[in-house]
Amino acid sequence: MKLGAFSVSLTVKDIHRSKSFYESLGFEIMGGDIAHNWLIMKNENCIVGLFQGMFEKNILTFNPGWNQNAENLEAFTDVRELQKSLKAKGISMLSEADESSEGPASFTIEDPDGNTILVDQHR
Secondary structure (H helix, E strand, O other): OOOOEEEEEEEEOOHHHHHHHHHHOOOEEEEEEHHHOEEEEEEOOEEEEEEEOOOOOOEEEEEOOEOOOOOEOOOOOOHHHHHHHHHHOOOOOOEOOOOOOOOOEEEEEEOOOOOEEEEEEOO
16 A cells, blocks of 8 residues: 655644754755744655644644655555545544545544544645
8 A cells, every 4th residue: 555755743832943843853844834833844754744733633644646755756546545445444534535536635544542644635
């Protein structure tokens, strides 16, 4: 199963403090808007999203159709196909992609320990 680019989305209390901390670890801003309380930071192939006031807990994020530089992949498994496959394996959905749609869509699931996993396709 190919899930696409991986990142960790962290809920942070102070976006400026978190930005400085991750910069000290060698991360650089890859995207986002600090004025709107979110940044995407990268160190080699490691991606961390910093989000202040947007969600309650940390999220593991996969982006079908993207590589680790947020560049489009020529071939990838559509989020709706991933969802169908997981549902067939008995995995419960917290939210679902509309399987009759095309293009951008997402779904969320939880692992056995309650960690949220977002599969978010942007194209």
